[in-house]
Amino acid sequence: MSASGDNFECGHSLEELSIYLDTGEFSDPGHLTECPECQSGLAALRRLAALGDELVSADIAAAGSGTDDWMQSILDNLRLELRPGRDIPVRPDTPGDILTETEGSISALIRSAADSLPGTAAGKCRLDGDVSTPGSPITVRVDVAVVFGHPLEERADALRRGIAATLARHTELNIAAIDVTVADVLEPGFPGPAAGPARPSESSEEKP
Amino acid sequence: MNQSLLPGDTTPAGLAAALRDVILDVDGVAEVFPARPLWQNIAGAARSAVTGEPLPVVQVEFDGEAVDVLTRIGVSTALPAPAVARSVAAAIREHLGSRTATVRVQLVQVR
Amino acid sequence: MTGSPPAPDHFDLVPDALLAGRAADGDTVAFEALARRHGPLMRASARRLTGSLADADDVVQESLVQAWKQLDTLRDGDAVKSWLLRITASRSIDQVRRRKNHSDLSDLDQRLAAGSGLAGGGAAGAGNPEAAALSGSRMEALKAAVAALPEEQRRCWVLKQFNDQSYEEIAQTLNISVASVRGRLARARVALAREMEGWR
Ligand SMILES: [Zn+2]
Numbered sequence: 001m002s003a004s005g006d007n008f009e010c011g012h013s014l015e016e017l018s019i020y021l022d023t024g025e026f027s028d029p030g031h032l033t034e035c036p037e038c039q040s041g042l043a044a045l046r047r048l049a050a051l052g053d054e055l056v057s058a059d060i061a062a063a064g065s066g067t068d069d070w071m072q073s074i075l076d077n078l079r080l081e082l083r084p085g086r087d088i089p090v091r092p093d094t095p096g097d098i099l100t101e102t103e104g105s106i107s108a109l110i111r112s113a114a115d116s117l118p119g120t121a122a123g124k125c126r127l128d129g130d131v132s133t134p135g136s137p138i139t140v141r142v143d144v145a146v147v148f149g150h151p152l153e154e155r156a157d158a159l160r161r162g163i164a165a166t167l168a169r170h171t172e173l174n175i176a177a178i179d180v181t182v183a184d185v186l187e188p189g190f191p192g193p194a195a196g197p198a199r200p201s202e203s204s205e206e207k208p
Numbered sequence: 209m210n211q212s213l214l215p216g217d218t219t220p221a222g223l224a225a226a227l228r229d230v231i232l233d234v235d236g237v238a239e240v241f242p243a244r245p246l247w248q249n250i251a252g253a254a255r256s257a258v259t260g261e262p263l264p265v266v267q268v269e270f271d272g273e274a275v276d277v278l279t280r281i282g283v284s285t286a287l288p289a290p291a292v293a294r295s296v297a298a299a300i301r302e303h304l305g306s307r308t309a310t311v312r313v314q315l316v317q318v319r
Numbered sequence: 320m321t322g323s324p325p326a327p328d329h330f331d332l333v334p335d336a337l338l339a340g341r342a343a344d345g346d347t348v349a350f351e352a353l354a355r356r357h358g359p360l361m362r363a364s365a366r367r368l369t370g371s372l373a374d375a376d377d378v379v380q381e382s383l384v385q386a387w388k389q390l391d392t393l394r395d396g397d398a399v400k401s402w403l404l405r406i407t408a409s410r411s412i413d414q415v416r417r418r419k420n421h422s423d424l425s426d427l428d429q430r431l432a433a434g435s436g437l438a439g440g441g442a443a444g445a446g447n448p449e450a451a452a453l454s455g456s457r458m459e460a461l462k463a464a465v466a467a468l469p470e471e472q473r474r475c476w477v478l479k480q481f482n483d484q485s486y487e488e489i490a491q492t493l494n495i496s497v498a499s500v501r502g503r504l505a506r507a508r509v510a511l512a513r514e515m516e517g518w519r
Contacts, residue, residue, distance in 0.1 A: 054458060105317050125341075
């Protein structure tokens with residue numbers, strides 16, 4: 001770089017160029033296309049940014065993979081805590097005993113019902129209603145993502161039946177409705193977010 | 209005073225350890241989790257993992273003649289979860305004999 | 320590949336936002352997938368910010384604990400990566416402030432290099448020994464130049480380069496003004512660029 005101090009002979013500075021690279025803001029944009037000093041300064045900063053990206057990649061590689069022991073031991077510590085949510089009562093044989101299921105355990109059960117269908121993964125899942133009062137009507141709302149190509153309506157129906165059966169077996173909740181929303185369509189084989197819902201969200205509701 | 213209890217059961221810790229085994233023996237029980245969430249004290253959990261010192265599992269509190277038992281368990285889906293919860297409560301009561309007791313069973317995992 | 324379910328062992332397919340939504344519901348498996356996906360970058364950033372392998376791992380664990388507890392405050396699931404990195408940055412800075420006698424970065428790179436063959440040149444230029452050697456020594460030069468930066472400048476540069484933070488976010492993380500961030504970042508880049516021009 002030709003500049004010895006903070007300012008070039010043209011009056012601009014590397015600090016200005018550094019800000020320009022991050023924000024695109026520059027007091028005199030036309031100047032940048034004709035000033036050789038600013039252009040070489042920008043080129044140097046761009047080379048540095050590319051080198052910086054290389055350092056990040058090298059450091060990530062050196063940090064190991066998310067399946068390594070270091071991450072496993074951290075996750076083992078985390079797993080000791082389960083996000084419980086509300087308590088869902090279970091009728092005791094001995095009056096006075098307090099038997100409950102956590103909302104979190106039931107949500108997980110619902111999600112695993114969705115995950116067990118091929119090409120389907122559960123997203124958000126909630127139990128609407130007063131789950132802590134026995135007999136209160138409860139509406140289950142679950143978002144699912146379906147891999148592109150799987151029939152959505154058929155999936156939603158199968159999932160509703162599966163969830164109804166699971167909840168009847170493992171809870172004493174009074175399920176009024178199960179609302180399955182296809183919130184995402186996933187591209188098979190392409191990691192990362194799908195390009196938004198491939199079609200408008202389809203929501204359907206029916207008595208189990 | 210403690211005729212109905214085994215000798216090892218006369219302290220909360222002894223009774224807690226015995227009850228843990230009783231609970232694990234119940235059909236459908238997969239896991240017994242520490243009765244109190246350790247989240248606030250994850251450093252303690254990490255230390256326990258290093259030293260091998262067992263974390264308190266079943267919570268047992270004596271109140272005069274009465275005893276208060278709290279357990280957090282995980283169950284498998286092989287049996288209906290509510291039935292497993294009732295079996296656990298029954299097994300705890302059987303172990304406590306004629307003692308006055310409050311039994312709390314919380315299912316935190318069904319899978 | 321067609322029709323394979325994005326079940327827990329296929330989480331590569333599942334976007335961050337969906338995993339974040341599940342995790343906020345209390346799904347530990349989804350949270351673990353997020354932690355595995357972004358953990359290495361969190362660790363890399365924490366290492367450069369704290370200058371210590373052990374401190375960095377403490378920071379990653381604390382950050383994941385905090386993230387799990389605060390997941391329900393995350394509005395935009397797509398932003399989970401930058402959110403995790405923001406938590407990691409704040410915790411790293413706290414850690415350095417707590418620990419006055421932290422080891423310096425040149426020490427970190429020596430120990431990294433001793434512990435792993437990957438630390439030197441990374442994967443850059445693999446397959447071409449000459450290019451790899453050049454790229455490797457250029458990386459070493461950059462590491463040395465980063466380590467030689469004044470602490471405040473280095474933090475700004477790492478938060479921009481590793482954590483991809485905006486000027487406003489860096490200002491918040493470091494509790495300094497946006498103007499200071501602009502100046503420090505520019506000075507860091509000037510120093511690094513000067514140092515690296517010899518390695519073109
Ligand atoms: Zn110029």
